[in-house]
Amino acid sequence: MFSARTIAGIRPRMVWKRRGIESRRAKYGYIFALPWMTGLLLFYAYPLLSSIYYSFNKYNVISPVEWVGLxxxxxxxxxxxxxxxxxxxxxxxxxxxxxxxxxxxxxxxxxxxxxxxxxxxxxxxxxxxxxxxxxxxxxxxxxxxxxxxxxxxxxxxxxxxxxxxxxxxxxxxxxxxxxxxxxxxxxxxxxxxxxxxxxxxxxxxxxxxxxxxxxxxxxxxxxxxxxxxxxxxxxxxxxxxxxxxxxxxxxxxxxxxxxxxxxxxxxxxxxxxxxxxxxxxxxxxxxxxxxxxxxxxxxxxxxxxxxxxxxxx
Amino acid sequence: MGINKRLKMVCLCLVVLLGITMLGGCSSQGNENGANQSSSAANQSGSSNNASESTDTGNSKSSQSTQKEKTKIVFWHNWATGPSGESIKKSVEEFNKSQDDIIVEPLFVATDAGDSITSKLLTAVAAGNPPDVMLASRYGIAEYMDAVTILNDLAERDNINADMFYEWAWEEATYDGQLLGLPYDGTARALFYNKDHFKEAGLDPEKPPLTISELEEYAKKLTIRENGKITRFGFIPWYGEGWLYTWGWAFGGEFYDKETGKVTANHPKIVEALTWMTSFAEQFGIENVTNFTSSAGSAAMNPFISGQLSMMVTGNWMIAQIEQYNSDLNYGISYIPTPDGKNFTTYVGGRALIIPKGVKNLEEAWTFVKWMCTSEEAQSLKKMTGEFSARPDVNAKIYGDDPRQKIFLEVLPNGKHRPVILAGNMMWDELAKAPDLVINKQGTPKEILDQITDKINSEIEKKKRSQ
Structure with missing residues (x-):
């Protein structure tokens, strides 16, 4: 980033090109990281957050969930x-x-x-x-x-x-x-x-x-x-x-x-x-x-x- | 400085991540232990089965591919190896042979802790993808009623009723008039004693103890001390299958009051039983007893089989184990002694076949359950495991000429089953701990049992309120 900005003042066209490459590369980065991120959200974040909710409920997986407060x-x-x-x-x-x-x-x-x-x-x-x-x-x-x-x-x-x-x-x-x-x-x-x-x-x-x-x-x-x-x-x-x-x-x-x-x-x-x-x-x-x-x-x-x-x- | 900050950040991130894995990872931690099944679970069912499912699924998959037009029924069980595993395999084979439209695929699914309904079944039902039939210990089904199909209508339609089964089998499969599953088998307990030890100690090997005081007297005579150390115990009340349930019933106690619907684990006779169990241990020195019980092995190392224990209360499946590990053992089987030497009873456990809620092939599943639990053909296969059929007439046929089963067959009709309540698993765990709590001075038998009774009753109340 730092080097990109220094160059920015001198050769704007070059920078534009570079940014294109970077963002295109970044896109692939995200795509490759996506499975992991989905997994993290689905299997960690979701259960984690829902466990806050369930801690205020009576819940046994099979019967209807019942709110019991504290x-x-x-x-x-x-x-x-x-x-x-x-x-x-x-x-x-x-x-x-x-x-x-x-x-x-x-x-x-x-x-x-x-x-x-x-x-x-x-x-x-x-x-x-x-x-x-x-x-x-x-x-x-x-x-x-x-x-x-x-x-x-x-x-x-x-x-x-x-x-x-x-x-x-x-x-x-x-x-x-x-x-x-x-x-x-x-x-x-x-x-x-x-x-x-x-x-x-x-x-x-x-x-x-x-x-x-x-x-x-x-x-x-x-x-x-x-x-x-x-x-x-x-x-x-x-x-x-x-x-x-x-x-x-x-x-x-x-x-x-x-x-x-x-x-x-x-x-x-x-x-x-x-x-x-x-x-x-x-x-x-x-x-x-x-x-x-x-x-x-x-x-x-x-x-x-x-x-x-x-x-x- | 920058590096330090970063190191600190990494550290903090790790902490948060670990926290997250802790919260989300409970179940995976549990799975790590899945391989190591609970001993109490093994004791409840009378046979431990931890092994892979490969053989079961392998066979049925190949047979399934050849006959695609049949309706496939998935059958969860937790018996993979040994005679129990064989009996499942054989039963399914026989059933599949007899059917043109149904094919059963047995699938080994390990238990989590108890051997009744497991968290795996509940999640499968919740996910809408349950097995069609499951084998589960009867005592723990009621609290997960929401996960099973109530079978009253089907049973009525096909003329299946209480008269076909032992009272304990049918009752333990019923909660509040609702049939949770069909009773499949039974396990019973009795006193096993070493005849050679009896002769050595000058006791008549054909006269086992019948009363509690005789049992104590014999136990003292059979115990051997060498240099202050006990090398052979005559008897340890809670060793093997000497649960508080076993002795509570032997003393004439009742764990449940049908009228009030309350648990009565602090019944005076049960308090008496627990007092006797623990004071018995005190006579031999708590430390000696603890040393012995925590040292004792299982299978071939079972102290009764290896001759370090002269008498023990255990289940009928032990007959097969003794045959396997020490067939020369000269032993006898007798009633579990009672205070007055009369009214002998036994604690009976066993399983039912249940049909989970939301199954796609209810009729086919029912056909299989019905065949397994009521047909003479299937019930006779219980002989393979050495356990009992849920039907008296079948037991008379398969065990009638075996002298070792005589006592069992005699007490079976009078057998007692654990109460069918909404907290059966918890009650089991709490009662199993009671003797340990008493000998470690955590309270008097009365205090401990009062606490347990209150805890279970309030747990039941809480569950009832939400229904």
Whole structure:
């Protein structure tokens, strides 16, 4: 655009021609993008917007839609399982996200060191993310099996009687948080990319100044990694608040034991597709959306205080 | 600075996009789990069927192309593999052979969570493109009545009535006098016990426990502890098919009051049943029981089949599984014990064949449904799955000479079915959770059951108001 305008003052005819080509090209661009745009409007925008409408209705797909005003929302606040879902989900996010950030960075730092077999280790840590979540759930169910599980067997050899893990409401969420770290490979990759983006010059300068390895990490690497940490944190929080597949596969949607694994999205799913309370479920989805949006915006606000971009003061 | 701004924008855009996918993507998330069927669903039907539909559709498509002039009926079912899948295939083959104008195409459609009417059917009906016939668990049909064709007139016309079926079968397929589908089959429960374990423990293997106190006494004798750890359990009330429904009825409770139309899950006898179930577990240590139940496997790893559990309440389909995985197992089948050792009953589930609303070939669909549910030929094929026909006379013929089925056939006429209400799915889920909530100290049995009763009744009220 900029170059086109400069030329415009000098050779108007040429510009006219160029604009013709551009608009003709643009036309093809739109045509090629059209299927995608139609899809987006039809399968995202339309359901999204209609779910606002349905959240004020009683709707079960098959029976006539009935306007109920704010009743769905009122009912939600009186639904004990709604609050159980919120509590469980926040508990999960509160622990799973920080743990995955700390663990992810530590692993990335280790995998960024010039060690032997480096690419082998990188692959090893990434492999679990390729396993489908449902398969992960089953593998961990075996590992954490209180009687025959490998983990309790190992604990027993060092004289610790292992807990019932997924069978006990006190241990079930910690077990899930542990399992979720299994899929940490994706964020490790992003951290690694961030680490490799940090210029060697800083490192060299710090070494000349005699900084130790730990201080270098704390004062140089981590601050320069903050944009990536920020990104992973936001993605992590959004994913954690929507946690669904793993607990659903583990408990077959029941949230056992004692509703301790009943997460918000599971309750939403059960209401929508098991009890066909689509209006109610839409209301739940919008509440979740507002919560996620609020948390994300708050994080964005705070980011100016702790996120440093290359080139910033 | 420009790059930073852009990075921030990209970040924000991603957040919004993710939010959108979250809202719009509920159903796709669900599909991811479609492959992993709910265990409760499997238990409700008595046979789990998760596999591909390829064989079914492949066969029928080829046969369809050769006989184009016939009316095609699409039949949704959720039994793909094993004896259940075979029985569907065989039934359809037999039917197609007997017909000149109709050809049935069976189509495997996985369930979402329960094995009754699914969201897939509702969307198909809403879209005006439903299957002609569908196999669905009876307990969950009533709440989606708007999606099915009421069959009273057709049944009356063709002289099909309650007398042909067990009472539980017909009643569970009827809501408020309206026939939602024709009952197709039944599953029943009884006490299975390991005779070798009985001998070891000095009990008479031909005298299984009949009363609840005998059951407790036997369970204690059969339990084996080694170094403080329980290596074999005599009995765990809710293991297998020991649902609160099972025990509630065994204790003489009623889950539904026909007069008032209200759910009575807090019936004193049901509270008693739940109290007994959970206190039984406390005697052996909650943690031991939880460890055991959460460790237990299925199929060949089923603790009863592998000899880690001496007695369990389970369904008649277990006979076939035991035969398959451990045919040497020396076991007996007896009544589900009751407090006084009398009035034995059983919890009966089962399916109906329904005709969704808006089908194009109603008469042809009805012909198929009628054949499947009432003809001796089709009902006899239930033998393949080891489950029961919905018709007493057929069961007497196919199972009459099998001693293992004796107890079942005896209690079947007295079988109890889940109430036909507008919140059957929710009631199932809530009651299934009740023992777990009690042993994890979320409330006393009375409190938990009061809560459930209130919740289900208010849910029913809400649904009734909008009708």
């Amino acid at each position: 009743n769905n929302y009122k009912e939600l606040f009186n639904d004990p399982l709604f609050w159980t879902g919120i509590k469980n989900t926040l508990y999960y996010a509160l622990f799973a996200v920080p743990i995955s950030v700390v663990l992810g960075i530590s692993l990335a730092l280790l995998l960024n060191m010039p060690i032997r077999w480096r690419s082998f280790f990188r692959t090893v840590f990434f492999i679990p993310t390729l396993v489908p979540v449902v398969a992960t759930a089953i593998i961990w169910q075996w590992l954490l099996n209180p009687q025959f599980g490998l983990i309790n067997h190992l604990l027993e050899t060092i004289g610790i009687g292992g807990p019932p893990w997924l069978g006990d409401p006190k241990w079930s969420k910690p077990s899930l948080i542990l399992m979720a770290q299994w899929g940490i490979g994706n964020s490790v990759i992003i951290y690694l990319a961030g680490l490799q983006d940090i210029s060697k010059d800083y490192d060299d300068a710090a070494r000349v100044d005699g900084a130790s390895g730990l201080r270098k990490v704390w004062h140089i690497t981590l601050p320069l990694l903050t944009p990536v940490i920020f990104f992973n944190m936001i993605m992590g929080i959004i994913n954690a608040l929507q946690v669904f597949t793993l607990p659903y596969a583990l408990t077959y949607g029941t949230g056992n034991p004692a509703n301790s694994l009943l997460f918000y999205s599971m309750h939403l799913y059960n209401n929508a597709f098991l009890y066909m309370k689509m209006g109610y479920a839409s209301a739940m989805a919008w509440i979740l959306f507002i919560v996620i949006m609020t948390i994300t915006l708050l994080l964005f606000r705070s980011s100016s205080r702790w996120v440093y971009y290359h080139g910033d003061q």
